[in-house]
Amino acid sequence: MSLAAQIGHIAQRSVVRTLRQPANTVFPIVFPMALLAVTSAGLSAATEIPGFPTDSFLAFFLAFPFIQGALFATMNAGTDLARDVQTGFLNRLALTPMRGAALIAGQLGGIALMGLVQAIFYLSIGLAFGVRLESGVPGAVVLLSLATLIAIAFGALGAFFALRTGSSESVQGLFPLLFVLLFLSSMNLPRELIETDWFRTVATLNPVSYLIEGVRSLIITGWDVQALALAFGIGSAIAVLAIAAAAWALGLRMTRT
Amino acid sequence: MTGGHFWSVAWAVAWRVLHNVFTTPSLLLPGLVFPLFFFTAFAGGLSRVDNIPGFDFPPGYTAFQFVFVLLQSAAFGGVFTGFGVARDFEYGFARRLMLAAPRRSGIIAGYAIAALVRWAATAALLTVVAVLAGMNVGGGGVDVVALYGLALIVSLVGTLWATGVAMRLRTSQAGPVMQLPVFLALFFAPVYVPLDLLTGWLEAVASLNPVTHLLEAGRSLIAGSPADVGLAFLIAAGLAVALGVWALRGLRAAERAGA
Numbered sequence: 001m002s003l004a005a006q007i008g009h010i011a012q013r014s015v016v017r018t019l020r021q022p023a024n025t026v027f028p029i030v031f032p033m034a035l036l037a038v039t040s041a042g043l044s045a046a047t048e049i050p051g052f053p054t055d056s057f058l059a060f061f062l063a064f065p066f067i068q069g070a071l072f073a074t075m076n077a078g079t080d081l082a083r084d085v086q087t088g089f090l091n092r093l094a095l096t097p098m099r100g101a102a103l104i105a106g107q108l109g110g111i112a113l114m115g116l117v118q119a120i121f122y123l124s125i126g127l128a129f130g131v132r133l134e135s136g137v138p139g140a141v142v143l144l145s146l147a148t149l150i151a152i153a154f155g156a157l158g159a160f161f162a163l164r165t166g167s168s169e170s171v172q173g174l175f176p177l178l179f180v181l182l183f184l185s186s187m188n189l190p191r192e193l194i195e196t197d198w199f200r201t202v203a204t205l206n207p208v209s210y211l212i213e214g215v216r217s218l219i220i221t222g223w224d225v226q227a228l229a230l231a232f233g234i235g236s237a238i239a240v241l242a243i244a245a246a247a248w249a250l251g252l253r254m255t256r257t
Numbered sequence: 258m259t260g261g262h263f264w265s266v267a268w269a270v271a272w273r274v275l276h277n278v279f280t281t282p283s284l285l286l287p288g289l290v291f292p293l294f295f296f297t298a299f300a301g302g303l304s305r306v307d308n309i310p311g312f313d314f315p316p317g318y319t320a321f322q323f324v325f326v327l328l329q330s331a332a333f334g335g336v337f338t339g340f341g342v343a344r345d346f347e348y349g350f351a352r353r354l355m356l357a358a359p360r361r362s363g364i365i366a367g368y369a370i371a372a373l374v375r376w377a378a379t380a381a382l383l384t385v386v387a388v389l390a391g392m393n394v395g396g397g398g399v400d401v402v403a404l405y406g407l408a409l410i411v412s413l414v415g416t417l418w419a420t421g422v423a424m425r426l427r428t429s430q431a432g433p434v435m436q437l438p439v440f441l442a443l444f445f446a447p448v449y450v451p452l453d454l455l456t457g458w459l460e461a462v463a464s465l466n467p468v469t470h471l472l473e474a475g476r477s478l479i480a481g482s483p484a485d486v487g488l489a490f491l492i493a494a495g496l497a498v499a500l501g502v503w504a505l506r507g508l509r510a511a512e513r514a515g516a
Contacts, residue, residue: 027433034437038444041459045309045450172283179291183298189305199301 006098010106015113017080018073028072029121032065036125039064043188051193054220062126063215064187066143067208069118070151071178077111078158078171085166090253100250104243108155115151119144126219134222142228143218149235150211154178156242163249185209207234262360270354270367274341275374288337288375292330292383296322300390303449311454316393316480323387324404324475325448328468330383331412332439334376338368339419339435346427346511355512365420365504372416373409380408395481403486404478407471410493415439417500424507427514446472467492 001009019025040058047055054060084090093103123140133139157178161171185208186194194200203209214231217224278284300322307318314321345351351364358364394401419435426434446468447455455463463469474489 021430030433030437031440034441034444038441038448038459041457042444042447042449042455043303043306044456045311045454046303046306048309049305180294183294184302188298188302193305194302195305196301199297199304203302 001097003099003102006102007106007109010098010103011109011113014077014080014107014110018076018110018114021076028069028076028118031072032068032122033125035068036061036065036122039188046189049189049193051190053190056131056220058126058129059131059220060216061187062122062131062219063212065122066119066147066215067150067182067187067212069122070115070147070154071175071182073111073114073118073151074154074158074178075172075175077107077114077155078162078174079168081107081159081162082166082168082171085162085253086168094254100247100254104156104159104246104250107159108152108243111155111158112148112152115155116144116148118151119147122147131219133219135218139218139223143215146211146214146218146228146231146235149232149239153235153238153242156239156246160242160246160249163246163253166253181206181208185212187212207238210234263363263366266358266360266363267366267370270364271370271374274338274368274371277341278371278375284337284341288330288334289379289382291333292326292379293386295329296326296383296386299326299449300387300392306449309450309454312450314451314476314480316395319387319390319392320394320479321476323383323392324479325443325446325472327380327383327404327408328411328471328475329443330379331376331408332415332443333436334379334412335372335415335417336419336435336439338372338375338416339423340429340432342368342420342423343427343429343431343435346423347429351427351511352515361508361512362505365417365501365508368420369413369416373412376409376412380405394479396478396483397481400478400481400483403483404475407475407478407486407489407493410490410497411471414493414496414500417497417504421500421503421507424504424511427511442466442468448472467496 036058040061043061044057046052047057047060052060084093090103123143127133133143135142158171158174161174162168165171184199184202185206186203187209191200191203191209194203210227210230211234213227214235217227217231221227278288300319303322304318306312307314307321342351345354354364355361396404418439422431422435445459445462445466447463452460452463452469452473470485470492471489474484474486477484478486
């Protein structure tokens with residue numbers, strides 16, 4: 001079987017397994033949408049703060065579900081991979097001609113597909129509720145590409161933790177850490193409008209701020225080259241490092257077995 | 258069937274849950290850490306919101322958000338306990354517990370006691386962090402006690418809701434069913450700004466949402482100008498009674514299912 005076919009089989013398995021667990025498909029869609037609805041309505045008055053970059057808090061906050069959805073998908077995929085380790089599926093797979101690269105690429109292919117579907121859903125909801133994409137149709141394509149890259153980056157992180165620890169509980173324990181990165185970012189206000197000094201410093205050092213700002217720039221600004229370069233650069237860097245780490249962890253796990 | 262049986266079951270269940278939670282970091286940490294995330298993100302990241310024209314809360318935005326996060330941690334402490342109940346059913350422990358308990362309603366009481374103790378630890382940590390972050394408290398001792406008392410009842414309400422769900426569905430997959438309604442009830446209230454600054458559909462929903470009364474009463478207590486506190490306690494107590502019946506009926510459903 002060719003490498004491409006192996007990747008295809010693993011990706012298909014990853015997607016089918018996710019779709020078969022309602023909690024893994026419904027929650028990453030419903031929860032970010034619920035938070036988007038209540039936050040954009042609850043903080044609509046924040047657009048009156050002098051210097052706020054748009055008059056629609058929904059448009060401003062729409063970047064948030066793209067990142068939160070990617071986090072959820074990552075945790076679910078990482079947990080499934082860890083379960084493969086726990087149940088011995090990976091050991092049985094090691095007895096087949098399946099290549100390690102196919103396992104990681106297939107797993108990430110499944111995550112990327114789920115991330116893309118989620119991103120299309122979030123974008124459709126935003127457009128349906130009156131958000132106008134300042135970057136137009138080409139911007140939508142770039143936005144979906146960025147969202148997919150972010151899903152791959154976080155997915156690779158989840159795969160690394162799953163392969164390194166071999167425990168679904170440990171992967172789930174990573175969720176609060178990623179969640180804290182989301183909450184300590186510029187998700188609620190632009191960094192220049194954050195009043196608390198230490199919070200603004202943390203948000204500036206936090207790579208998640210730049211991922212959010214990249215997505216947000218396409219929605220409310222148009223074509224902000226610096227924001228997009230930072231978002232794609234940081235997303236790619238996380239993806240490359242995490243994939244390398246996952247490949248290393250897979251090598252160790254195969255050696256152990 | 259005596260009160261002694263009830264309490265012996267309740268204390269045994271509470272002790273077991275608390276022992277599990279306080280000796281297992283993966284169970285303890287989410288309940289402790291998530292309220293701190295929310296508090297930090299809301300009070301720290303959104304502090305400029307109190308510059309919005311019409312925002313008038315003398316103790317400041319940190320205290321404004323503290324009350325929300327305190328009530329949220331109370332409700333979600335109960336939900337996290339519900340996760341444990343579902344896990345007990347999934348692994349078959351609840352079946353053995355039901356066989357062994359001379360008075361099964363004590364099982365619900367035990368989970369509720371454990372949830373309250375667990376939330377007390379969260380509330381203590383949250384309070385320390387809030388004080389260190391410079392939170393102003395305008396209310397006196399009685400106001401502060403009333404605020405924590407209100408949150409305690411909210412914790413009971415959350416526990417009874419989640420326990421009722423867990424006893425009916427008896428699977429960990431029921432997590433979102435326990436979580437989402439509580440999340441929506443909390444966030445369909447004036448979380449970020451007072452009710453009179455809300456507009457549109459959220460203003461309409463928040464005006465009808467009983468959680469709004471709990472939140473506004475809590476904020477009035479921390480500001481030292483109590484308003485509608487009696488109504489808030491009445492609503493909280495009413496919810497506790499209604500959801501107590503919900504949890505007991507859930508227990509009966511589990512008995513009928515032979516769980």
